[in-house]
Amino acid sequence: DAGVIQSPRHEVTEMGQEVTLRCKLISGHNSLFWYRQTMMRGLELLIYFNNNVPIDDSGMPEDRFSAKMPNASFSTLKIQPSEPRDSAVYFCASSSGTGVIGSGEQFFGPGTRLTVL
């Protein structure tokens, strides 16, 4: 398996523009997690899905952020409108939810580095 795939790897945009980040889960995994990593705040969980259903979105910063799973293998994270303070590395991770530690074994993608000017 190719692992978790994220696109784009780098995104530079101007304030006010819409940004869409994409993630393809590992085949057979049923849990999907979106994280944001910054120097100031570390790694923050934004939202996670189980079987395509959002379970906990308490980490989503505000209404400008939205995430969807249109099917079992794909997810998008959208920011509209984007702001400079959204600049960060965004990771998605997937998990099978099976095994002794459930969804604790998460497989991370390489991340998308977002810069909002």
Added chain:
Amino acid sequence: GEDVEQSLFLSVREGDSSVINCTYTDSSSTYLYWYKQEPGAGLQLLTYIFSNMDMKQDQRLTVLLNKKDKHLSLRIADTQTGDSAIYFCAESTDGNKLVFGAGTILRVKS
């Protein structure tokens, strides 16, 4: 809310042992994890321990848990330059939502 704290930086010589420490606040933490992040990459699970365990050993890695003090440590024996990375401690009560520490940068000098 839950909080996980780690020291920011550790520097060791190649061949020495590294010990990375972590403290957490949630007494209902059931699962505790160590993840590794190499430059430009996502996190990778290294090892984990259940809260009812004191120690877990996996090749060069030893995890120690002091549940009373809510203290977790990761010992890497015979540290190699390839071990240079950021190490994250994380805890979870349900095995789904993980709370990560800020990460410890490990630098290995040859």
